[in-house]
Amino acid sequence: MKVIMIGSHLRTTGGITRVVKNYFQAGLNKKVDLEYLPTYFGSNHFVNIFYFFTKLIGLYIKLYFLNKRYDVAHIHMSYKGSFIRKKYIINLLKNKKIPIILHMHGSQFKEFYDQSADKKKSDISNTLNKVSIILALGTEWKEYYETICQTKVVSLDNAVFPKKLDSDDSNNRIYITTMGILSNRKGTYDLIEVANKLKGTIDPKFKFLLAGDGEIEKVRKKINELGLNDLFIVPGWISNEDKIQEIYQKSVIYILPSYNEGMPMSILEAMSFGLPIISTKVGSIPSVIINNENGFLVEPGDIQNLGNAVEQLLKDEQMIERMGNNNINKIKEQYNIHESIENIVKIYSQL
Template sequence: MKKINVLMCCSELSVKGGMVSVVKNYLNYEHWEYYRIIYVPTHTEKNKVILAMYFLIAYVKVLFMAIFSSIKIAHLHTAERGSFFRKAILVRTLKKFGVKTIMHHHAAEFEEFYSNLSDKKKLYVNKTLEMTDLNIVLSQRLVSMIKDKAPNAKVEVLYNAVPTYATNPYNQQSKNVLFLGRLGKRKGTYDLLSTIKMIDLNIPSDIKFFLCGDGEIEEVKKKVKDLNLGHRIAYIGWITEEKKEEFLHQTCINILPSYNEGLPMSVLETMAYGIASITTNIASIPEVVFDDVNGYLVRPGDIESLSMKMMEILTNPSKRLSFSKEAHELITGSFSLEKHMFNLKSMYDELVGEVND
């Protein structure tokens, strides 16, 4: 059977972040059956001039493929701001060639982005959402993010997913605390540092914190120095996939005190490894982390609660082990890559059926 071409667009694969992590899972997947993924990156982390030229070149490639390569589906990964508008241009172009379009929404700050638009641009966004054949969101809570703006838009939920392990790989002897994400205010990095300062004298001396990510690395290092926390911080900066595996094996708990999120890949990745999270009760997170069952939830910016939960879990090995078991079982049963891919291919099947009707 001749394979069906699916155009997929996101950032360059060297760009760091959860959205690219999702795309890498797709590109590394070996069982697409009768679908062929053709990847065209439309974004790079350079200055605006280079980015504009990069997108223009990508647009020409997409246009060429729409005319000559029998593209049936375009799977467009999008965030907010420029990411959304670039994908909106592609949606409008590809629809003219009969290509079925998917906007896969990963935005953590879509509501803020939308609220700051002019009425004219809001109308443009609304029409784009309704024009798109399928809008994919990361959780049930995010359906209204689309429907409140575009009531006629077609929306389906597809939870992020990660590779899973048949047996729980959690290291019960681990001592480290992991922060995995872009360093900065939005992810709550500075709240975490303030919390470490609060509990410093009350937790075992051998517990170390690994702040793994890109972003405001120098600012974070300065804050660590200002708070005199050098003895607690073992690492600051981005890590490779190989290094991540090493760190996960030595991690007892994951901390992500974010203010804005979609469905964080770092929470899913660590839970798959049997590492429970202390994170915030925002966006899609409460559909994965259940308070006092497989982790802890706090309000964004609530340093007092964050410090209490960190103290409790860092001084209670049996609680960590109980959370680990629940976290691993949930991800293995409901957020495996295999289940995710089955659901995604079912969405493709439906769109291809519409093409052939």
């Protein structure tokens, strides 16, 4: 079975890249004849445009001059520029009658659609209706996409590798960690406010570790203004897998107070390392995190309850251990990358 998968260049950061890398690492390319076509380079605007059109022209030549055939196309899409790029590609593939799987990742796709003019909304819906099947990150997103298109939508959760964890001294776990883009949307500044409220009430050995790109200097400046430098570590973006693993192993809590999300890969990764999760009731997160079972959920912007959840966990090692074990089992049973790629191959075969 010949499959073309289309997404971002694997040099870029973000959820799509992590998903694709996991697919390759789990051996999807050994189960099908898989060709990967990156269409976004992750550089400046003009480089990205040039890069995309070279890839688009190359695909056009393959399809229309070299008569290259694919049994299935698997497209990863977000919103805004990602939608525009993938719309052109969908049209090329549709004209060649190639079945298309559209794998939706955009945490802000609803806002992108709702804030568009009527003509743009129609264009979005028409594009979604050209594909064979839409993969949505959880039932919440599945139900949403079904309101704006007629294409069959299937819920497919993100997935990660279960980890073989060594028993570790809990005294070495000192980080309250978040990873990703540092921004208002991710609730980064809410975390700073939480730390400000908790200063002096929690053991000073615990540190908030904010790893990621985005508004790094702005975040550091805010921390400095509030006199919280002793509570924070802001290392910037970390790409080294060994270093990422080391951070998770030294973390006691994973916290992601986002204002919108799909199904965050960072939450699943943290769960696989046996961490309790504190997050918000957005996207598909409530289908993954159950209050008092494997973490705590609060409303976006609820700094008081965010702080309460952090404080409650740090004072209850048994709760941390119980929630961590629940998350390890949940990854093995429900969000296991090996099971996920088997489901994807089945979808390929059905198409």
